[in-house]
Amino acid sequence: MSLFTNEIEWTNPPRRFTIPHFTPYKRDEDPDRHLKHYRSTMILYKNNDALICKIFATNLQGEAQDWFHTLPPQSIRSFNELSFVFTKEYSSNRSIKMTSDHLFSIVKDPWETIHDYVKRFKAEKAKIVGCNEDITTVAFRNGLPTEHPLFGKLIMEKN
Incomplete structure (x- = not known):
């Protein structure tokens, strides 16, 4: 069973959609910086929340990919929710903002x-x-x- 709700799971990508190139997240980087990069790469699809959720999983690597698959079934209803659990999981990797x-x-x-x-x-x-x-x-x-x-x-x- 998918960790996404049925609404997200059953949404198909737009016709002729090709996955953009991402720098994969490897668990030891700043999650906020990674989300910023991901959002800017997916800017053309910002109104397609389901697509943004589904593609996000493809840019996780190693332990981050393993973590993703431990999320409870049908627990993700939006990209905002996915972003929240992602940054919460990797908050210890955030860069310290200096003044x-x-x-x-x-x-x-x-x-x-x-x-x-x-x-x-x-x-x-x-x-x-x-x-x-x-x-x-x-x-x-x-x-x-x-x-x-x-x-x-x-x-x-x-x-």
Whole structure:
């Protein structure tokens, strides 16, 4: 017996439908990111909830595919429901969303060159979606030792 309701199970794909190429979900990735990728790939079929449900199973791999088949029969009535149980199951794999405040934890090590500090700081900043530029500037300056020439220059430019 299918884990989908009869309404979903009995829905046929549109004529000439071909399954788009997906990056399969392997269980150790961020489920939110995977759902975002899946939804954007299936955007042309967003009004066909049954199709979206049925195709989702084809882009799971390994243990994620095994988990999918453990769902109770006729327990999935919509893609929103399927998305919920999927993200609930794999919530421990979610990426931790960092804020601009994270940058205050980045401090130039005494042995580190300014070039390496800038490179490391930029790499961390790139991980933050919608990073606040004012906080970035202050965090960068605060990560420098007060005796570093660049620190003094940044203080002077501020005024």
